[in-house]
Amino acid sequence: LIDHFQPKHLAGKRVLITAGPTSEAIDPVRVITNRSSGKTGYAIAQAAREAGAQVVLVSGPTSLPCPRHVLRIDTESAIDMHAIVMNEATQADIFISVAAVADWHVINSSQQKLKKTEQGQGLPELQFAPNPDILAEVARLSDGPWCVGFAAETENLHEHAEAKRKRKGIPLLVGNLAQHAMNADTTQFVLFDDKGHQALPAQPKLSAARELILAIAQRHSSIQA
Numbered sequence: 501l502i503d504h505f506q507p508k509h510l511a512g513k514r515v516l517i518t519a520g521p522t523s524e525a526i527d528p529v530r531v532i533t534n535r536s537s538g539k540t541g542y543a544i545a546q547a548a549r550e551a552g553a554q555v556v557l558v559s560g561p562t563s564l565p566c567p568r569h570v571l572r573i574d575t576e577s578a579i580d581m582h583a584i585v586m587n588e589a590t591q592a593d594i595f596i597s598v599a600a601v602a603d604w605h606v607i608n609s610s611q612q613k614l615k616k617t618e619q620g621q622g623l624p625e626l627q628f629a630p631n632p633d634i635l636a637e638v639a640r641l642s643d644g645p646w647c648v649g650f651a652a653e654t655e656n657l658h659e660h661a662e663a664k665r666k667r668k669g670i671p672l673l674v675g676n677l678a679q680h681a682m683n684a685d686t687t688q689f690v691l692f693d694d695k696g697h698q699a700l701p702a703q704p705k706l707s708a709a710r711e712l713i714l715a716i717a718q719r720h721s722s723i724q725a
């Protein structure tokens with residue numbers, strides 16, 4: 501029903517979205533992950549689809565159903581997600597990086613389940629290496645899509661968000677306060693671009709997503725005009 505009444509701001513556009521957490525293996529049964537539920541990214545995928553886009557959703561592990569008429573590709577680790585995204589990125593017009601990508605992976609993960617007894621008195625000693633920064637890498641592609649980043653911060657949202665936008669080299673970064681957004685059904689977005697910042701009202705994630713998609717469509721069409 502909604503389809504008939506909504507203007508198609510992204511008709512014919514190809515939108516690539518990452519969503520959810522990533523999951524970094526310690527051994528075959530244990531992982532390191534984070535508190536992202538995927539709700540924001542899935543709401544944005546639905547809103548982009550409603551706006552007429554062809555949507556590819558690269559998702560970390562979540563318990564959410566795939567939005568209708570969205571192509572979902574499931575991933576686990578940041579390295580998996582990176583490989584899929586780099587394969588899809590040059591076909592996309594817009595990339596929206598919503599996933600809470602783990603910053604590190606365990607380099608000495610075990611092929612067998614670690615036994616607490618075999619550790620002797622000791623504890624497992626995990627060693628970490630940095631994960632690729634998927635968004636920053638897509639933003640550096642010469643034939644890449646127009647990029648939107650996210651930043652969930654626990655404090656000093658404005659300073660962190662604007663610094664992050666510049667560091668990643670992206671035209672638009674969406675900030676929100678992690679305490680409010682993580683696993684909640686409502687959210688408040690603050691949009692940071694080269695002109696400054698604009699706070700959207702706190703609202704359910706799907707209506708926030710629809711407002712964000714409209715803001716993205718306006719900015720994307722203005723650079724093309």
Ligand code: CTP
Pocket residue numbers: 518578597598599600601602603631632633634635636648649650651652664
């Ligand atoms: N991101 C990404 N790949 C990573 C880390 C982050 O694509 N390895 C993306 C996220 O999807 C988000 C943006 O970069 O759109 C910002 O992520 P965030 O974790 O807030 O920033 P970091 O640069 O990782 O900095 P920090 O965690 O130290 O705040």
Ligand code: CA
Pocket residue numbers: 601602603
């Ligand atoms: Ca991070």
